[in-house]
Amino acid sequence: MSSSLALQPQAVSAPGKVFVAGGYLVLDRKYTALVFGLDARIHVEIEPIQTKSGVTLSEIIVRSPQFRDAAWEYGYRLTEGDGGIAVTQLRASHTSSLNKNPFIETALTYALTYISTLQSTPIPPSSISILADQAYYSNPGSPLSPSSRFLNFDVTLPDAHKTGLGSSAALVTAFTAAVLSYYLPKEAFDVDSEKGKSVLHNLSQASHCAAQGKVGSGFDIASAVYGSCLYRRFSPSLLSSLPAPGAASFAAQLRSLVEGDSWDVEIAKAKVKMPRGLRLVMCDVDCGSQTPGMVRTVLKWREQNPELADRIWGELQSGNEAFAAELTRLATEDSGEAGAEKFAKLKGIFEANRKLIREMSKESGVPIEPPQQTKLLDACSAVAGVVGGVVPGAGGYDAIVLLLEDKEEVIGELRKVVEGWKVDGHSEDGVTIGKVGILGVREDMVGVRREDVVIYREWITSS
Ligand SMILES: Nc1ncnc2c1ncn2[C@@H]1O[C@H](COP(=O)(O)OP(=O)(O)O)[C@@H](O)[C@H]1O
Numbered sequence: 009m010s011s012s013l014a015l016q017p018q019a020v021s022a023p024g025k026v027f028v029a030g031g032y033l034v035l036d037r038k039y040t041a042l043v044f045g046l047d048a049r050i051h052v053e054i055e056p057i058q059t060k061s062g063v064t065l066s067e068i069i070v071r072s073p074q075f076r077d078a079a080w081e082y083g084y085r086l087t088e089g090d091g092g093i094a095v096t097q098l099r100a101s102h103t104s105s106l107n108k109n110p111f112i113e114t115a116l117t118y119a120l121t122y123i124s125t126l127q128s129t130p131i132p133p134s135s136i137s138i139l140a141d142q143a144y145y146s147n148p149g150s151p152l153s154p155s156s157r158f159l160n161f162d163v164t165l166p167d168a169h170k171t172g173l174g175s176s177a178a179l180v181t182a183f184t185a186a187v188l189s190y191y192l193p194k195e196a197f198d199v200d201s202e203k204g205k206s207v208l209h210n211l212s213q214a215s216h217c218a219a220q221g222k223v224g225s226g227f228d229i230a231s232a233v234y235g236s237c238l239y240r241r242f243s244p245s246l247l248s249s250l251p252a253p254g255a256a257s258f259a260a261q262l263r264s265l266v267e268g269d270s271w272d273v274e275i276a277k278a279k280v281k282m283p284r285g286l287r288l289v290m291c292d293v294d295c296g297s298q299t300p301g302m303v304r305t306v307l308k309w310r311e312q313n314p315e316l317a318d319r320i321w322g323e324l325q326s327g328n329e330a331f332a333a334e335l336t337r338l339a340t341e342d343s344g345e346a347g348a349e350k351f352a353k354l355k356g357i358f359e360a361n362r363k364l365i366r367e368m369s370k371e372s373g374v375p376i377e378p379p380q381q382t383k384l385l386d387a388c389s390a391v392a393g394v395v396g397g398v399v400p401g402a403g404g405y406d407a408i409v410l411l412l413e414d415k416e417e418v419i420g421e422l423r424k425v426v427e428g429w430k431v432d433g434h435s436e437d438g439v440t441i442g443k444v445g446i447l448g449v450r451e452d453m454v455g456v457r458r459e460d461v462v463i464y465r466e467w468i469t470s471s
């Protein structure tokens with residue numbers, strides 16, 4: 009039974025990610041990726057809507073109060089032919105233009121449709137707020153009060169400068185979990201249970217792919233739900249037979265996809281650990297260059313050069329497995345050694361893997377670890393206490409991730425290297441990288457998590 013009286017405010021957060029090993033390879037189920045969740049999270053709070061007395065509209069209002077003009081109002085209704093819940097964005101006034109947020113609209117459509125398959129009572133209206141930790145954006149922000157965890161960025165979302173931590177995946181995951189937790193009784197959805205996490209993972213993968221208009225490997229949703237893990241993707245064909253929202257039998261097919269056992273995704277949390285005394289550091293690199301089509305070009309190169317690509321990918325997969333195994337060994341065995349010798353094997357694995365990534369870059373012509381990043385990574389890796397680093401995810405010019413000893417003096421020395429970083433302007437590809445900054449994030453093993461609604465009060469009442 010769900011009446012608006014019975015519904016209690018709920019809040020859920022999900023972490024961002026850094027993709028440390030297995031970029032490109034993970035698109036093929038033969039290979040795996042090592043992904044770390046981060047302590048930068050996106051939070052979603054949901055509560056009954058404050059309507060004028062006696063007026064009940066089928067309306068859900070979503071706000072992202074840290075940004076200007078970031079409010080989206082949706083009407084919703086049950087469609088015929090089991091097409092699920094149709095969500096329509098409403099205009100604030102006749103003259104205002106529609107400011108679309110496809111990730112919110114699609115996550116809402118999929119979550120409400122799934123809910124409608126579990127209960128026949130009407131879905132009451134609600135009000136939803138989104139709050140993001142500051143590391144997701146490099147814009148300067150200001151706190152509402154001295155103790156405020158979240159900053160007011162005072163720009164519109166399209167003007168925000170993303171740092172690439174996977175905001176849309178963390179958002180879709182936390183949003184879906186909050187909506188399901190709010191409307192469904194605990195027996196039907198419990199985000200703390202394994203079954204609840206599996207439903208959340210499958211539903212979020214489906215809606216994130218639909219909103220993006222493409223099926224990637226899904227590593228970002230997996231780490232938003234489960235946190236740091238070794239990830240083997242699901243078969244992309246799983247999503248291809250799902251009808252579009254509103255089409256006949258969308259609702260029943262979505263439920264059977266989400267609850268079914270056809271998912272061949274593998275998420276191994278036990279295979280990823282952070283040894284005591286080490287941490288990750290991410291650096292954001294300013295550069296005017298985006299390289300579109302990197303994935304397409306790498307996959308085309310692999311198709312045209314199967315032997316060479318299989319050799320490189322095979323060696324990289326072994327290197328990535330060795331990396332995960334060494335991290336886990338160091339985390340679980342006390343080797344007794346201290347200092348640099350303790351991490352010598354890990355350092356060697358980093359260097360060997362980077363050599364293979366550079367070989368893949370050269371052979372495919374895609375700047376995965378371009379020379380500018382090689383120089384930066386080499387300089388950072390030479391700092392005492394830094395074990396090594398790589399270009400995360402698809403690579404390119406805009407970020408690096410480093411593994412280092414978690415000591416003030418190591419970070420201090422690293423800061424000197426990156427903050428004074430200058431490259432000579434004579435690179436072959438003509439791309440000059442600019443300022444390098446250390447992001448205020450580190451690894452976090454925990455995935456999606458329920459939160460206390462109290463922490464958002466100042467943001468929700470002031471919006
Ligand atoms: N704080 C937020 N509030 C509302 N929507 C957000 C927020 N952060 C990200 N989004 C949505 O996610 C989109 C960014 O997703 P995407 O381009 O995939 O970047 P990312 O690599 O960070 O996931 C934004 O255009 C917006 O629709």
Ligand SMILES: C[C@@](O)(CCOP(=O)(O)OP(=O)(O)O)CC(=O)O
Nearest residue numbers: 027031032174224225226401402403
């Ligand atoms: C190439 C990839 O394997 C990894 C891309 O990782 P990134 O972390 O670069 O991705 P975004 O967050 O979407 O920018 C593609 C994939 O796995 O889908």
